[in-house]
Amino acid sequence: xxxxxxxxxxxxxxxxxxxxxxxxxxxxxxxxxxxxxxxxxxxxxxxxxxxxxxxxxxxxxxxxxxxxxxxxxxxxxxxxxxxxxxxxxxxxxxxxxxxxxxxxxxxxxxxxxxxxxxxxxxxxxxxxxxxxxxxxxxxxxxxxxxxxxxxxxxxxxxxxxxxxxxxxxxxxxxxxxxxxxxxxxxxxxxxxxxxxxxxxxxxxxxxxxxxxxxxxxxxxxxxxxxxxxxxxxxxxxxxxxx
Ligand SMILES: [Zn+2]
Numbered sequence: 607x608x609x610x611x612x613x614x615x616x617x618x619x620x621x622x623x624x625x626x627x628x629x630x631x632x633x634x635x636x637x638x639x640x641x642x643x644x645x646x647x648x649x650x651x652x653x654x655x656x657x658x659x660x661x662x663x664x665x666x667x668x669x670x671x672x673x674x675x676x677x678x679x680x681x682x683x684x685x686x687x688x689x690x691x692x693x694x695x696x697x698x699x700x701x702x703x704x705x706x707x708x709x710x711x712x713x714x715x716x717x718x719x720x721x722x723x724x725x726x727x728x729x730x731x732x733x734x735x736x737x738x739x740x741x742x743x744x745x746x747x748x749x750x751x752x753x754x755x756x757x758x759x760x761x762x763x764x765x766x767x768x769x770x771x772x773x774x775x776x777x778x779x780x781x782x783x784x785x786x787x788x789x790x791x792x793x794x795x796x797x798x799x800x801x802x803x804x805x806x807x808x809x810x811x812x813x814x815x816x817x818x819x820x821x822x823x824x825x826x827x828x829x830x831x832x833x834x835x836x837x838x839x840x841x842x843x844x845x846x847x848x
Pocket of ligand 1: 628630671731739
């Protein structure tokens with residue numbers, strides 16, 4: 607059952623819906639919706655700790671959740687996406703509640719089915735804004751969601767290698783500056799290789815979503831292996847010859 611908590615912060619979409627953006631917020635739904643209101647922001651849905659889903663903006667409208675962002679060449683992510691906030695005290699830096707994830711999975715299935723969203727277009731806020739945002743966080747259960755056909759996870763195939771920047775860019779990340787490459791490499795780990803991510807107090811994490819020294823990731827063997835595999839999954843799903 608979906609509860610309604612309308613927020614007035616939305617406008618008309620300029621693009622068709624193609625993308626699902628998952629966030630986390632360090633509040634329960636009531637506090638979080640009040641905070642969105644205070645900041646004149648919004649999301650289509652907020653999933654509370656206990657799995658209760660609140661709808662704040664109609665899916666047909668452009669909610670204000672992505673901010674300055676980029677995925678696969680598109681920068682007006684608010685216009686082409688549905689945004690879901692998942693309530694989580696430590697911003698995704700500890701295990702999520704089972705009931706809450708079950709409820710989120712059900713909501714995602716419904717949206718993906720109705721809106722025909724491709725697995726390559728199911729992303730976290732940190733994937734589309736790696737220089738600014740750490741959510742939904744390193745312990746968000748992307749693997750569990752992918753096992754339920756929501757998004758992409760590792761496969762058994764490996765295809766032709768490319769250099770790290772080209773692979774990050776093919777997956778969808780912003781790589782136009784040295785800073786963006788480093789932040790994107792860290793965001794990739796936050797999504798696909800969470801053991802590389804350091805747990806931080808929420809305030810510190812919000813102020814500094816990626817560390818200064820993550821350049822070394824680009825020469826890390828484990829990172830490159832994971833990147834190659836996910837790159838291959840993306841190419842398969844994008845129907846590019848592998
Ligand atoms: Zn967010």
